[in-house]
Amino acid sequence: MPLTHTITVRDRATGTTHILEVPENRYILHSAEHQGSELPFSCRNGACTTCAVRVISGEIHQPEAIGLSPELRKQGYALLCVSYARSDLEVETQDEDEVYELQFGRFFAKGRVRAGFPLDED
Template sequence: MTRSHTVRIRDRRTQTLHTIQVPEDRYILQTGENQGVNLPFSCRNGACTTCAVRVISGEIYQPEAMGLSPHLRKQGYALLCVSYPHSDLEVETQDEDEVYELQFGRYFGKGKVKRGLPLDED
């Protein structure tokens, strides 16, 4: 029998706290949806930062989280769409743009990309 863990999710967008039971072999995002919890997501395959959370306490396993660098994982960030609980957890949703900036900001050292004027057509 697969063990389940209590996962508490603080949703910063809605200022709500969700508590769900998640088996160790199930993704947290999908399990939450099955229990009626509406959380942010986009790609569902660990490639973007829409479902990013910061782990407050507990242990999470996310071998498929391509959208997070090892550095951000070590800082406690996780992607709920491809994360499994390995203990009871408490996490907090993050602003997608903030996580994206942490992930890729160093590549855009001159600040945010600005829209230019339309190209002249020949």
Template sequence: MTIRHRITVHWRQQGRTISHDVPEGEYILRSFEAQGDPLPFSCRNGCCTTCAVRVLDGTMDRREALGLSRELREKGYGLLCVARAIAPLEVETQDEDEVYNLQFGRFFARGQVRFGLPLDDE
């Protein structure tokens, strides 16, 4: 018997709330697509922030989210394209530019990037 977890996504930009049961360990984005509810994405590799969400309740496996700094992951952000269902979860979509700015804006806007990017330490 496959364990399934109820995943709820509040899609701010569309004013919609979508819920599906996702098999444990399965990618959330892929499962929502297979169930007829595609969500925003771009790269599918965990490197951009198009599918960024903020966790409202619950937890997800977000180890593959290379496009998010450890600091943002600790603040509850994740990327649905590489997030795996491990428990019931409620998230809210974020604006791509908002997450990008949280991660990189403070460096690029102030000319603080000299060698590498802020993710290089991880």
């Protein structure tokens, strides 16, 4: 029988708090859905930033979170769709656009791109 951890998710967008019991071998988002909690998500495979959270306390494991750079992971960001609890956790949902900008902003919105280099505006 896998260990189970208590996960507290503070949803900034709705002002609600979800308390979940999540086995170590199940994705947090999947467990939340099975417990009736509606949390933000989109791709379900760790490639976007819709389900991004900031870890307030506890330990999380997310080997499949390709949508987050190692730098953002070190800053405490995680993607619930591909995250496993390794202890009791407290997390807070994040604004998808803010996390997307942190993750991909250096590549986009810098003007037109050709061959990997921004061009001067015409």
